[in-house]
Each structure stands twice: as structure tokens, then as C-alpha cells.
Amino acid sequence: MKTIEEKFLKLGVENAPGQEGTQKEVKLNLKGEKLEGKLVDFSHGDVDAHKPIPNSLNTFIEGYNKGGVQAYTEYKGANFIREDLAKKLKNFTGIEIDPNKNLIITPGTQGALFLAMGSLVNSGDKVCIVEPDYFANRKLVEFFDGELVPVRLDYLNTKENFAGLDLKKLENAFKQGVKLFLFSNPNNPTGVIYSDEEISKIAELAKKYDVTLLVDELYSRQIFDNRSYRHMINENVDREKIITIIGPSKTESLSGFRLGVAFGSEKIITRMEKLQAIVSLRASGYNQAVIKDWFNEPDGWMQERILNHQEIRDELVKKFRAVKGVEIRVTEGGSYIFPKLPKLEVSLNEFVKILRVHANVIVTPGTEFGPEFIDSIRLNFSQDKNLAMEAVDRIIEMIERYRV
Amino acid sequence: MKTIEEKFLKLGVENAPGQEGTQKEVKLNLKGEKLEGKLVDFSHGDVDAHKPIPNSLNTFIEGYNKGGVQAYTEYKGANFIREDLAKKLKNFTGIEIDPNKNLIITPGTQGALFLAMGSLVNSGDKVCIVEPDYFANRKLVEFFDGELVPVRLDYLNTKENFAGLDLKKLENAFKQGVKLFLFSNPNNPTGVIYSDEEISKIAELAKKYDVTLLVDELYSRQIFDNRSYRHMINENVDREKIITIIGPSKTESLSGFRLGVAFGSEKIITRMEKLQAIVSLRASGYNQAVIKDWFNEPDGWMQERILNHQEIRDELVKKFRAVKGVEIRVTEGGSYIFPKLPKLEVSLNEFVKILRVHANVIVTPGTEFGPEFIDSIRLNFSQDKNLAMEAVDRIIEMIERYRV
Missing domain, CATH: 3.90.1150.10 (Aspartate Aminotransferase, domain 1)
Known part of the structure; x- marks a missing residue:
């Protein structure tokens, strides 16, 4: 230790x-x-x-003027906001989300990542990450005293339309007892999108080796050149072993409100809420109001x-x-x-x-x-x-x- | 473990x-x-x-309108806000605070507590807490796998003007290798204030047994009946072994903005900032603007x-x-x-x-x-x-x- x-x-x-x-x-x-x-x-x-999305300041002001009901929400976020959000995320991903069981609103997507990692990683657990990938992923594993198992993304030398993940190495890592695979898609910092084949293979391996998937899809609304994008949650995975992270932040220029969302496994979301209670109680109550404008932008x-x-x-x-x-x-x-x-x-x-x-x-x-x-x-x-x-x-x- | x-x-x-x-x-x-x-x-x-403090919505709007400089602050909070805040906290506590070294703005005081605990408690560390005290204190110790050492606050049967902390038991706990003493003053849930004698004695014992002090002073602005209130930071303590937590929240009805502050030891604040980088990056940028109105309420x-x-x-x-x-x-x-x-x-x-x-x-x-x-x-x-x-x-x- x-x-x-x-x-x-x-x-x-x-x-x-x-x-x-x-x-x-x-x-x-x-x-x-x-x-x-x-x-x-x-x-x-x-x-x-x-x-930022037009009108988001006004939506914040509306929330503020609601007073106490907006200021003090459940730790996982205001009920009425989760209900609206679950519908919008269903439209986006195609997946049914129970707003009371499968969804939590967090202080930024960083907050969602931290809560998910804190809910899944204990001292000594093997966690597979991609290199390169979001700078906090590695640090989160270090903080929770997990064991880093990096797998290379060969994004410069790969087949066309492939992100370049070394799937053989990934399987080897999973075989060695990896508990959790954390990655961003689109990848930060390279901007590559995992191909359908890579996504399917990751899902297959996760199922075979009983690995939990933590998929950071923060940038999945900003896809260029009309490319296809595959949400991992639509694969044949164990629904109790996957968490997807997204948020109204970068693409929408709403970072200043610090809002994020995680959806997926009821068991993991329940832990994340317990952890949120001691980490920061909730995403700022008034700010949560702004989620109304997300996935609801002007034509x-x-x-x-x-x-x-x-x-x-x-x-x-x-x-x-x-x-x-x-x-x-x-x-x-x-x-x-x-x-x-x-x-x-x-x-x-x-x-x-x-x-x-x-x-x-x-x-x-x-x-x-x-x-x-x-x-x-x-x-x-x-x-x-x-x-x-x-x-x-x-x-x-x-x-x-x-x-x- | x-x-x-x-x-x-x-x-x-x-x-x-x-x-x-x-x-x-x-x-x-x-x-x-x-x-x-x-x-x-x-x-x-x-x-x-x-x-809430009058005008706080307008101050938020001003912050929002500043745009990027307000949305993306350093992890420990915007420089110009920390500078203003350090002066106000000096007026309040009498203590010189270097805004670059001794101060961090957090997502609520809960955020400050979590970051401080995460910066100080490792698996197996003995942490002394008061019973009764704020509900998250005990859970934080559990989460970081510390060992709870509770000391009783006999608030119903004590000398006049005493909070009722069992100072003998406290010394015994410290003797047994307690690393950190965490308590709220005024106490949550009883509303008692520690007497000058109790504060001095805690400081003396902390120094003698090399115990770090984490003092939650969230309610220290709302003191009734013109009572005296003693900030622990003014005692003869090792300044590198104390963190004070406060925030514009309860007394000021600003909880909906989720703002908190920790000040004290440079070493601990530095760790807290490192941790904030992976917990939630920063307190919401726009919300930080509202700190301007704190300690600056109308006459x-x-x-x-x-x-x-x-x-x-x-x-x-x-x-x-x-x-x-x-x-x-x-x-x-x-x-x-x-x-x-x-x-x-x-x-x-x-x-x-x-x-x-x-x-x-x-x-x-x-x-x-x-x-x-x-x-x-x-x-x-x-x-x-x-x-x-x-x-x-x-x-x-x-x-x-x-x-x-």
C-alpha cells in the first residue's frame, strides 16, 4: 500500500x-x-x-427563482430534471434509463468519473486504461491505489476507420484479472472514434472476462464528417457492469456550470450517490436547472x-x-x-x-x-x-x- | 483492509x-x-x-457575462477571487492568509471536507471525531479506511459555557496515535460553541501529540446572544497542521451555489488542489463570482x-x-x-x-x-x-x- x-x-x-x-x-x-x-x-x-447554448443564463435564473426546491435537490440530482434527462438520453442512445435507478447528475463529468472510480476501484485492483487518454484517468487509478494496466492506442498507424486499440494486448490484460476498463470515446486527446468492430470486440472481451466498462462519451455529440458513432451501452454487455459518462460541457460551452451525468448500472449508480453524499453533496442546485436546455438546443x-x-x-x-x-x-x-x-x-x-x-x-x-x-x-x-x-x-x- | x-x-x-x-x-x-x-x-x-444575500443573483450574472475567465479558473479557484477572499478572511479571523498558498475554493464546504480528508487520511490511520457531530465526518473516515476514534461531547451535562468535550478521553485518544482530529464549531447538530478553555486545551494537546486539526467553522458567523467565539487558528498551533473550513452557505442562504473554502497549511492545501483536479476540477466557475458578496453584506x-x-x-x-x-x-x-x-x-x-x-x-x-x-x-x-x-x-x- x-x-x-x-x-x-x-x-x-x-x-x-x-x-x-x-x-x-x-x-x-x-x-x-x-x-x-x-x-x-x-x-x-x-x-x-x-x-453557451442560447438562453442558458435565463434558464439558470428561472432555476434560481424557484428557490429552495432547486437549491436543495436529492444527492443524485433533482427528480424532475432526471426524469426529463432520462428521456433525452434515451433519444440519444436508444437505451431505456430509469431516472431513479440508472442516472446521477454530478459536478461536471470529472465528478462523474471520480464517483464511478471511487465506487469501483479498491487498493490493488487492476484497472486497464488506454494510452493516450484523458489525463485524469491515470491519476484516478493512482489515487484509489489501483494497479495501472495500460494498453496502447496506435492512432497514427492503424487500419482506416480504426481507432487503433491493440485488441490482443487488451485481451491479455483482461486475462490477467483486470476488473475495470476505462476509456474515452471519442478519445481525448487524439479525437479518434472507436470503430464498430473495436467497440464490439471490447464488449465481447468485457463479457468474457467479467470486466466492468467505464466509457467516457463526453464528446459523443460532436462527431465530424457524418461518421457513425456506436454507444457501448448498445452492445451485448452486462447492463450491471457498465457506466457511461457524458455532460453538457465542452460541445455546448457550458463548462462554467460544472454539470455532468453518469448512467447505467443501478448498483454502481447507487454507490456513486452514496459517495456524492460525502464528496460534494450534489451538483450545484441552481446550475442543475440548465440541463433543461441540453439536448434541446435551437434548430x-x-x-x-x-x-x-x-x-x-x-x-x-x-x-x-x-x-x-x-x-x-x-x-x-x-x-x-x-x-x-x-x-x-x-x-x-x-x-x-x-x-x-x-x-x-x-x-x-x-x-x-x-x-x-x-x-x-x-x-x-x-x-x-x-x-x-x-x-x-x-x-x-x-x-x-x-x-x- | x-x-x-x-x-x-x-x-x-x-x-x-x-x-x-x-x-x-x-x-x-x-x-x-x-x-x-x-x-x-x-x-x-x-x-x-x-x-440569499441580496444581489447575489446579479453578481452571478456579472460573473457569467465575464465569460471564459470566470468559467475556467485554476483548480483552487480564480486568482482575483482568492485575493479578495484572503483579505476578508483576515478581517474575520485575524490571520494572514496567502491567497496563493493557504486558500482553496471548493464545491461547498462538503467539498472542502472531502478534499481535506482525502489529503490526510490513509488506510489504517486513526482519526478522532466527536459524537455527536456532522453526519459526514464518520462516513469520510470509513471511506478512506481510517480507524474511527470517537470522543463524547456531553453537551447536556457540562459546566456552564462549556461545550462538554471529554478532554481526558481526547488526550487518551491522542496518546494512542491519533493522526487527525476533526470537529465542527459551532457543533452540528447541537449548536454548542467550544469554550475558550476547551479550544486552548485542544490546541495544546494537538501540539503535544502532533495531531493535525481539521476545524469545520461553517456556522461561525451565526453566533447568538453576543457570545465570544474563538477560531482555533489563533491558538498556539503548528500552522502546517491545521485546516479551517468555512463557506458562504447556511447563514447566508447561498447553499444552492455550492461554494466552500478551506484555509491553512500550505502543504495540505497543495494536496487538496491536486485532489480537486481529479474530483471535480473546480467549484463551478460562474458560481465562484458570488463569493464577492460574502462578508460584504449590506449594513x-x-x-x-x-x-x-x-x-x-x-x-x-x-x-x-x-x-x-x-x-x-x-x-x-x-x-x-x-x-x-x-x-x-x-x-x-x-x-x-x-x-x-x-x-x-x-x-x-x-x-x-x-x-x-x-x-x-x-x-x-x-x-x-x-x-x-x-x-x-x-x-x-x-x-x-x-x-x-
Whole structure:
């Protein structure tokens, strides 16, 4: 068992998205003049460039004015909101959800992930995660003292329309007693979507080896190029061994309200509610009201948002593709690109800091998503298009300056 | 080490405040006619009867309109809000607080408690708690697999102006290797305030036995009868071994925004921020804006609120005191009374359910605050005065019906 000091040593935050301001100043190998230009923070989306769902502030105000019934909800969220939400999620996934048994509203999707992990992982449990994948997944396993079993996503060299998960390695991991498989789809940071074949195979293996599935589908509403997307919950899986996570956040620019949702196994949702009671009681009562607008956007609003993001993606990918030695896969869902850079004279961490102080660009180092990604950076391209293009030009200029 | 099933068996929520609607219907021993009257939910305060700080909705809207800078803050809360808050907390406690090192904004005070406990308690650690005390304290120790070391608060039979903590037992507990002492002051559920002598003695013992102090001062702004109140942080304690928790919630009727604060030890705050990164990222960005109005209420607003609550307290205590066999201590701070009832024909849990279905009154059973409180109920008297008085009349009528 880890001591508490060891636990927290593994939980760094200074390179995490949004935490860059907390970094200590270090001497950097600065080359050439500073590249001026308006700061672009690619560590998260820009909710000023891509506004929240119209009317969400008014819906919040309505909730506030309801008073006590909205302020104090059950720990798993207000009854009337869960009822509405269960119907909307059924439309989205095709699955019947009992709002009293299979659904919990959480403080952000991060809250849902934490509650699910706390409900499933005990000291020594083997947990399979994907590399690269969302930065908190690995840390959650560390915090609950589980044993990490990483499986590689070979997203740059795989069959067409495959995400690139190593299914043989996955089966080997499951064989060795993995209890839980946690992954995001679309994948964060690469933006790839798991193929129907991969999803079916994961489901089959989970059933065969009695592995619980925790599927983070946060970005599953923002799918590009009319691709197909398969919700794991529709596979032939044990319904008591799967939790899906989603939330009105990134795609909808509602992150500031910190709302998330988990649905699935009654047993796990019940535990999550018990845990919520001691973690934060509930998602902010007034904020829960805003869920009303989710999956209820004005006609055409989502389509337009997706098209806007597709355009930004195309421009940025084109820019990176023109750079010698950069490898990049076109985002299939979500707002991230994860370019792999050519060999540089400085370490990834130093390069990322140089971008911040010498080029007014904030990006997240690949190592947040897996220890081996020492040559990749993640950009959230939910930004003002022109500013993002200028900022990527500055990144490219810096790649040229530091190229080996 | 506990299995995860064992952990969750100890984390019940159906009797927790606000969760009464989730209780399964059971056959109750109902006597006489149903007592009609408007439902009063004493499990929490009524924010419709006692409104939030004036202007807090507008302050929220201002925050929302700021956009991205307010939506995405550092995990420990927005820099500019922490700076303002550190000054206000210094005015309140007399203690210098570095907003970058000693302060974190959390999703409610529950969030602060959880992060602090997660940062301090590892499997097998001895944690001293008070009985009775806040219902989550015991559950937090269970969840982090600590060893509970309870010390009794003899609040009904103690010297005048003493809370009634058994200081001999406390020293014995500390001697046996307790690592952390967690307690609320004013105490929840009894509303007693620790005397200066008790606070000094706790500080002295903590120093002597190297025990970390986690002091929940959520209700420390709502002190009645002009009593003195001593913040533990002002004692001669090791500043790296104390965390104080407070929040704009109960007294201010801002619970619906889910905001809390912890201040103290840099080492512990740093861990809490690391943990926040995987628990819920941050307190809702827009909601954080509302902290501006806290400790910044209109002139006389807090005094009036305290006087109003003092009046309600007096009326309810008078009613309970008139009942043969009821023991009650007058609340010194906060909004709770914790009457001890005479012996009844039904169990406490059944009685509480009878009150709900047969008298339209929701109260919290004493057993939520310690296993031995099988004859006490907790009432949050932050209610409409007349409705609360009528509801207490109904409780008393029920006591008479079920008295042995």
C-alpha cells in the first residue's frame, strides 16, 4: 500500500490544462525575438468565441427563482430534471434509463468519473486504461491505489476507420484479472472514434472476462464528417457492469456550470450517490436547472457548431501537415488535435513553456496523456478561428527554431 | 483492509438530510388522525423564508457575462477571487492568509471536507471525531479506511459555557496515535460553541501529540446572544497542521451555489488542489463570482439575520422545554436544535418516518450524528417562524401519542 505522500507525489497538477499560471519561472532556452500575437489558450475551449447554448443564463435564473426546491435537490440530482434527462438520453442512445435507478447528475463529468472510480476501484485492483487518454484517468487509478494496466492506442498507424486499440494486448490484460476498463470515446486527446468492430470486440472481451466498462462519451455529440458513432451501452454487455459518462460541457460551452451525468448500472449508480453524499453533496442546485436546455438546443444550433469546428480543424490540420516531420491524425470527434512534433533541441516541457512565454500560446504537453508521449502536444481547437490560425503559425515558427 | 462492498455498506444515505424522498415505504404504526399543516422540512434551512444575500443573483450574472475567465479558473479557484477572499478572511479571523498558498475554493464546504480528508487520511490511520457531530465526518473516515476514534461531547451535562468535550478521553485518544482530529464549531447538530478553555486545551494537546486539526467553522458567523467565539487558528498551533473550513452557505442562504473554502497549511492545501483536479476540477466557475458578496453584506443584514434566527430558536426551545422528558440545550451558534426525546413506543427511525407521513414534518434522526443518539432528532430552524412553530406543535403532539 502506498503512503499518502507517495499517492500525492503521483498527482502533479502544474502541467495540467488550465494550471499553467502556477508554474514556477525557470530559465528557458529562448531563441530569437518573442512572437507577438493575441494569447491563445489551447488548454481548453474558448467559451467567448463559441458561446453557451442560447438562453442558458435565463434558464439558470428561472432555476434560481424557484428557490429552495432547486437549491436543495436529492444527492443524485433533482427528480424532475432526471426524469426529463432520462428521456433525452434515451433519444440519444436508444437505451431505456430509469431516472431513479440508472442516472446521477454530478459536478461536471470529472465528478462523474471520480464517483464511478471511487465506487469501483479498491487498493490493488487492476484497472486497464488506454494510452493516450484523458489525463485524469491515470491519476484516478493512482489515487484509489489501483494497479495501472495500460494498453496502447496506435492512432497514427492503424487500419482506416480504426481507432487503433491493440485488441490482443487488451485481451491479455483482461486475462490477467483486470476488473475495470476505462476509456474515452471519442478519445481525448487524439479525437479518434472507436470503430464498430473495436467497440464490439471490447464488449465481447468485457463479457468474457467479467470486466466492468467505464466509457467516457463526453464528446459523443460532436462527431465530424457524418461518421457513425456506436454507444457501448448498445452492445451485448452486462447492463450491471457498465457506466457511461457524458455532460453538457465542452460541445455546448457550458463548462462554467460544472454539470455532468453518469448512467447505467443501478448498483454502481447507487454507490456513486452514496459517495456524492460525502464528496460534494450534489451538483450545484441552481446550475442543475440548465440541463433543461441540453439536448434541446435551437434548430440547427448543434449542426452549425459542428460545422464551425470542422472548419477550424481543417485549417489547423492543414497547417500542421505542411510541416516536415509533424504527424497528425484528423479529428473524428471532439475538439482536440494531438500533433506529434519532430525531434526538438529542448524537452517537451521546456518547449511548451517557451510557447507560453515566447509565443503567447498555451498547449498541453502529451505526457499528461501517457508517459511515452514526449513529442506530442494537445490543442483544443474550440477557439476563434483566426486567432487559432495565427497561434498555430507561431507554434510552427517555434518548431522550426528548435528543430534538431 | 475493507473490500469495496464493505466500504459502501457503511455509507448509507437514505436517512441523510434531504434524502427522505428515497426511503422505501414501510408499514408504520400510525396512531390517530393525520396532523394536517404545511410541510416543514427541518432537514435543511428554507432559503425561501430566509433569502440569499441580496444581489447575489446579479453578481452571478456579472460573473457569467465575464465569460471564459470566470468559467475556467485554476483548480483552487480564480486568482482575483482568492485575493479578495484572503483579505476578508483576515478581517474575520485575524490571520494572514496567502491567497496563493493557504486558500482553496471548493464545491461547498462538503467539498472542502472531502478534499481535506482525502489529503490526510490513509488506510489504517486513526482519526478522532466527536459524537455527536456532522453526519459526514464518520462516513469520510470509513471511506478512506481510517480507524474511527470517537470522543463524547456531553453537551447536556457540562459546566456552564462549556461545550462538554471529554478532554481526558481526547488526550487518551491522542496518546494512542491519533493522526487527525476533526470537529465542527459551532457543533452540528447541537449548536454548542467550544469554550475558550476547551479550544486552548485542544490546541495544546494537538501540539503535544502532533495531531493535525481539521476545524469545520461553517456556522461561525451565526453566533447568538453576543457570545465570544474563538477560531482555533489563533491558538498556539503548528500552522502546517491545521485546516479551517468555512463557506458562504447556511447563514447566508447561498447553499444552492455550492461554494466552500478551506484555509491553512500550505502543504495540505497543495494536496487538496491536486485532489480537486481529479474530483471535480473546480467549484463551478460562474458560481465562484458570488463569493464577492460574502462578508460584504449590506449594513445590518447579518445582524438582522442572526436576531431573526435567535427569535425562532427561542420559540422552538420554549415549546420543547414545556414537554415532559424532553432535554434540549439552547443553540449558541448555527441553526440547529437537537432535542432528546422521552422514551417512545416506536424506534427513532420509525418515529421520524411517522412524523413525515403523519404530521408533515421532516427531521433528521440523531443516529446520523453518532450511533448512540437513538433518542434525539435534529431540526434546522432556519424556517418560516410561524410554520416552524406549527410544525413543532405537531412533533410534540406525536411525542405525546407515542410516549411510553
